[in-house]
Structures are given as structure tokens and as C-alpha cells.
Amino acid sequence: MQRNTHRCSGFAEVNGTRLYFEMAGKGRPLVLLHGHFLNHTLWNMHFDVLAQHYRVLRFDLRGFGQSAPYLTEPRPFFWHEDLWHLLHYFELKPASLIGFSLGGKVALDFALSQPDMVESLVLVSTGVSGFHIKERTRGKPLEDAFHSIEQALEQEDLERAADLCLRTWTIGPHRTEEQVSARVRNFIRRGTLHQWMNQSHKVLQPLxxxxxxxxxxxxxxxxxxxxxxxxDVPASVELAEILRKRIRRARRVLIPDAAHHLILEHPELFNRIVLDFLATYR
Structure with a gap:
């Protein structure tokens, strides 16, 4: 483990896995959870900014980045239980949680299972357990896009699969490639390809x-x-509105000119909105 005054990094062995983490700052705990096929580097443009105000933990979810899928044999697990063990490991509770995509799904499941351990929630382009975007696209143009991605992965044509994912999620259904910065496109494409080539996520058995x-x-x-x-894809925008209506203490902000990876397209705006929200509950 590497440490300085308020910064450390290393590995935490919890819940039958080994999770890579980085922590910085001081104050109230704030946890960052990345999305599918990504890792802790998703938060590179946010981590240090947020750490000026909070004790910030970012980590690689089980099977992604530098985190192991299992220490011994594969077994079924819950993502939010990994988070529970990690917060106890570092004694970070209650904490605010910021989850992107899959990370939002994990954060929401955790908030429902451990309400006393969650101070506030930020759900970004979020997934939700029980809400299946693929099912919402049946009979619609995006169904073909999802099918093409699955087909490319089955054929192990990772380059094509990465391009299709980029087209569907990062660029979105209503924009051209030129409307999204090369910085964002390259980051997502490289990260996705690296995870698919690593393939450690393929043995995961999430529940x-x-x-x-x-x-x-x-x-x-x-x-x-x-x-x-x-x-973003219409089902994700639809889900954000459903969450706004059904979560009692929720408010929704739509980011213009951004698709699924809005935190990469507008990092300064994201940081400002999140810090303003979190300050309300300090």
C-alpha cells in the first residue's frame, strides 16, 4: 500500500476477492463507482477535485481493472455486498455514493439494503436492477445495435464490438462521431478493448x-x-424520469449535448453540479 498525508492506494481483500483502490482527501466519505468494462480511471477528471472537499474512495469493481474476480474459485456474489465489506474495511460510513451506469446500479442496491450507511446518492446514466434496457429496445432500431454488439463479441471480433459500443453508447443514436471529442472516444474505446482482452469479467457470477x-x-x-x-439511448433517458418520479427525495438534471458518458464529455459541469448537490447535505 502506498501512502502520503491524505492519499493511499493498494488492494483490499474483502468478500472473497481483492479490490484495487485509491483514496484521497479528508472529511466526509464519498465513494465513486465506475461502469461496465471500465475501471477507476473513469474518475481521473473528478477524483482530485472532489478530494479537495471529501475523503474520496475510488476502486475497481470485482473482475474489472486491477481487481480480481475471485481469490479462489468462482462463486455467485452481489455487487453491493462487495461495497458493504469495503466500507467496513475502511470504516467509511455513512458515505455518499456516486455511481455511473453499473456503478449506479450497485449504489442503488446498496442504498436499499443499507439505508443507514448512505448519506446521499448520485446516479449517473444509471442502471437499475430489474430494469433491462435490452428488453425496452425490442422492436426498435436500437435492438439491432445491441444484437450486433453481442454477435461481434461471440465471434471475438473485439475491434468491431468496441466500435459498435462506441457508436451506441458514447456517440449516441442522434449524433455523428465528429460531435464527440476524440479524447472521450479514445478513452472509452481503449478501456473497453483492454477489459475485453483481459476477460477477467467473463467468470463473474453476479446476482x-x-x-x-x-x-x-x-x-x-x-x-x-x-x-x-x-x-443517451432513449431507455436511459426514460429511466432517469422514472427515477425522478418514484424516488421521494430525488431531483433530475439533464445534461445537453452528452450521451451515456456525460461525465467525460462535461467533467467541469459534472463536478460543479455534484459538489453543489453534496454541499446541501454536509
């Missing part, structure tokens, strides 16, 4: 809570900020 979060949204107690890009 969904029963009942899933989508059936329990009215039970969320934490104040919740929902962020979505107006250029």
Missing part, C-alpha cells in the same frame, strides 16, 4: 437482489441526484 431495486424505488431514503445525457 440481482430479490425483489430488485426497480420494484422498491419508493423505499429509497437518501437524497438522490439523477444525471442523464439528452443524447
Amino acid at each position: 440481482e437482489p430479490a425483489p430488485p431495486a426497480f420494484e422498491r424505488l419508493e423505499e429509497v431514503q437518501a437524497p438522490t441526484l439523477i444525471l442523464a445525457g439528452t443524447q
Whole structure:
């Protein structure tokens, strides 16, 4: 483990896995959870800014980045239980959680299972257990896009799969490639390809809570900020509105000229919105 005054990094062995983490800053705990096929570097433009105000933890989810899928043999697990063990490992509770995509799904499941450990929630382009975007695209143009991605992965044509993912999620259904910065496109494409070539995620056996979060949204107690890009796939924008209506203490902010990876397209705006929201509950 590497340490300085308020910064450390290393590995935490919890819940049958080894999770890579980085922590910086001091003050109230704030945890950053990345999305599918990404890792802790998703937060490179946010980590130090947020650490000026909070004790910030970012880590690689099980099977992603530098985190191991398992220490011994594969077994079923819940993502949010990994988070529970990690917060106890560092004694970071209660904490505010910022989750992007899959990370938002994990944060929401955690908030429902451990409401006393969550101070506030920020859900960004979020997933929700029990809400399946693929099912929402049946009979619509995006169904073909998702099918093409799955087909490319089955054929192990990773370059094509990465291009299709970029087209679908990062660029979005209503924009051209030229409307998204090369910085964002290259970051997502490289990160996705690296994870797919590593393939450690392929042995994962994640479980969904029963009942899933989508059936329990009215039970969320934490104040919740929902962020979505107006250029994201329609089902994601629709989900953001559902969350706004059903989570009692929720408010939604739509980011124009951004798709799924809005935190990379508008990092300064994201930081400002999040810090303003978190300051309300300090």
C-alpha cells in the first residue's frame, strides 16, 4: 500500500476477492463507482477535485481493472455486498455514493439494503436492477445495435464490438462521431478493448437482489441526484424520469449535448453540479 498525508492506494481483500483502490482527501466519505468494462480511471477528471472537499474512495469493481474476480474459485456474489465489506474495511460510513451506469446500479442496491450507511446518492446514466434496457429496445432500431454488439463479441471480433459500443453508447443514436471529442472516444474505446482482452469479467457470477431495486424505488431514503445525457439511448433517458418520479427525495438534471458518458464529455459541469448537490447535505 502506498501512502502520503491524505492519499493511499493498494488492494483490499474483502468478500472473497481483492479490490484495487485509491483514496484521497479528508472529511466526509464519498465513494465513486465506475461502469461496465471500465475501471477507476473513469474518475481521473473528478477524483482530485472532489478530494479537495471529501475523503474520496475510488476502486475497481470485482473482475474489472486491477481487481480480481475471485481469490479462489468462482462463486455467485452481489455487487453491493462487495461495497458493504469495503466500507467496513475502511470504516467509511455513512458515505455518499456516486455511481455511473453499473456503478449506479450497485449504489442503488446498496442504498436499499443499507439505508443507514448512505448519506446521499448520485446516479449517473444509471442502471437499475430489474430494469433491462435490452428488453425496452425490442422492436426498435436500437435492438439491432445491441444484437450486433453481442454477435461481434461471440465471434471475438473485439475491434468491431468496441466500435459498435462506441457508436451506441458514447456517440449516441442522434449524433455523428465528429460531435464527440476524440479524447472521450479514445478513452472509452481503449478501456473497453483492454477489459475485453483481459476477460477477467467473463467468470463473474453476479446476482440481482430479490425483489430488485426497480420494484422498491419508493423505499429509497437518501437524497438522490439523477444525471442523464439528452443524447443517451432513449431507455436511459426514460429511466432517469422514472427515477425522478418514484424516488421521494430525488431531483433530475439533464445534461445537453452528452450521451451515456456525460461525465467525460462535461467533467467541469459534472463536478460543479455534484459538489453543489453534496454541499446541501454536509
